[in-house]
Amino acid sequence: MNIPSWPQAGEREAELLRVVLDSPQWGGFHPFVDEFERSFAAYQHCRYGISAFNGTVSLELALTLLGIKPGDEVIVPAISFVATATAVSRVGALPVFVDIEPYSFNIDPECAAGAITPHTRAIVAVHFGGPMARMDALQTIAADRNLSLIEDAAHAQGSEWNGRRAGSFGICGSFSFQNGKVLPCGEGGMLTTNDEKFAERAHSFANQGRVKGESFFKHFYLSSNLRLTAFQAAVLIAQFERLPDQIRQRTANAVRLKELLEDMPEIAWQQVPAEVTQNSYYLLPGRLRGERASRDDFHHALISAGIPCTPFYPFPLYGNPLYQEAGSCRVTPCPNAEACVLDAFWLSHVLLLADEQTIDEAAQHIRQAVRDSKR
Numbered sequence: 001m002n003i004p005s006w007p008q009a010g011e012r013e014a015e016l017l018r019v020v021l022d023s024p025q026w027g028g029f030h031p032f033v034d035e036f037e038r039s040f041a042a043y044q045h046c047r048y049g050i051s052a053f054n055g056t057v058s059l060e061l062a063l064t065l066l067g068i069k070p071g072d073e074v075i076v077p078a079i080s081f082v083a084t085a086t087a088v089s090r091v092g093a094l095p096v097f098v099d100i101e102p103y104s105f106n107i108d109p110e111c112a113a114g115a116i117t118p119h120t121r122a123i124v125a126v127h128f129g130g131p132m133a134r135m136d137a138l139q140t141i142a143a144d145r146n147l148s149l150i151e152d153a154a155h156a157q158g159s160e161w162n163g164r165r166a167g168s169f170g171i172c173g174s175f176s177f178q179n180g181k182v183l184p185c186g187e188g189g190m191l192t193t194n195d196e197k198f199a200e201r202a203h204s205f206a207n208q209g210r211v212k213g214e215s216f217f218k219h220f221y222l223s224s225n226l227r228l229t230a231f232q233a234a235v236l237i238a239q240f241e242r243l244p245d246q247i248r249q250r251t252a253n254a255v256r257l258k259e260l261l262e263d264m265p266e267i268a269w270q271q272v273p274a275e276v277t278q279n280s281y282y283l284l285p286g287r288l289r290g291e292r293a294s295r296d297d298f299h300h301a302l303i304s305a306g307i308p309c310t311p312f313y314p315f316p317l318y319g320n321p322l323y324q325e326a327g328s329c330r331v332t333p334c335p336n337a338e339a340c341v342l343d344a345f346w347l348s349h350v351l352l353l354a355d356e357q358t359i360d361e362a363a364q365h366i367r368q369a370v371r372d373s374k375r
């Protein structure tokens with residue numbers, strides 16, 4: 001299979017890295033960091049971007065700035081990467097796990113609403129694999145119940161809901177630029193927001209409690225140093241130039257692959273609501289249907305054929321050893337999350353950057369893998 005490698009770099013990355021190497025500033029005060037913050041935030045339809053050294057600390061920063069603390073509860077989906085929940089635990093609050101919708105894999109707004117208690121302070125919506133969670137419903141719930149809505153947009157660089165981009169709906173959006181993401185620099189993260197005060201405080205907290213215009217050695221808040229380096233920003237500026245074309249190519253290939261397999265009821269691809277006007281396709285998830293189908297055999301067949309496939313998470317987030325300790329979280333009924341871990345899978349976005357012939361070949365292998373999965 002002729003599947004491209006990831007991440008990808010070329011002359012542009014080398015050129016910008018050279019600029020940093022030749023400069024006296026390799027750290028977070030190089031103008032590249034500011035430039036990337038501005039351009040990425042604007043791309044996500046936000047006025048402010050505050051970078052951080054990864055997407056885990058940017059989430060932790062968001063919760064810290066909102067004053068979320070021990071005794072508070074934060075609603076999170078049961079299906080996500082662990083950082084969505086650990087960010088809540090790390091500020092001392094209780095993650096409350098709620099179910100996802102069965103085919104979008106995103107938080108079910110009704111389940112989120114049903115889990116609210118007097119202790120609830122925020123809802124974290126994850127845009128799983130790229131397509132955005134139901135932002136209209138979540139915004140309404142958050143506004144009616146006076147809760148903060150945080151977008152964990154680690155998977156959603158470029159994704160849109162009714163023409164508006166991820167990270168611009170909640171009080172803030174948290175992005176990851178980790179190695180495998182669609183906009184990578186090895187490790188990196190960013191908070192985006194349209195709230196000027198929140199942005200000012202985020203910037204200060206990521207910079208040792210400094211305040212713009214004040215002395216460098218005057219620190220106003222107990223905080224830390226979360227800054228991105230100039231090397232990361234250089235790579236991100238170059239990668240960002242590639243992103244729009246890559247989104248177009250991934251979208252065209254996802255459409256092609258699904259069309260080639262549309263006669264196969266055994267695969268239910270991720271449901272993407274009509275309101276998702278752009279999907280950045282970090283993942284192409286699906287569920288294998290049929291009583292005799294083995295997701296693990298399907299996965300092994302795809303891996304043997306050279307197709308980058310992951311057999312979903314092994315358990316909902318609350319199944320992690322970390323959350324077995326009594327009092328470490330609250331779990332509401334999650335039948336969809338429990339079902340997905342048994343029959344879902346995802347294909348990597350890298351497959352969607354392949355040429356058409358490779359996509360056609362992949363479709364044949366997927367067809368064969370479905371047959372091989374029947375016991």
Ligand SMILES: Cc1ncc(COP(=O)(O)O)c(C=O)c1O
Nearest residue numbers: 054055056081083154176177178
């Ligand atoms: C949904 C989600 N949130 C947060 C993160 C954390 O990002 P990072 O790896 O940059 O710390 C990830 C990383 O994979 C993620 O998938």
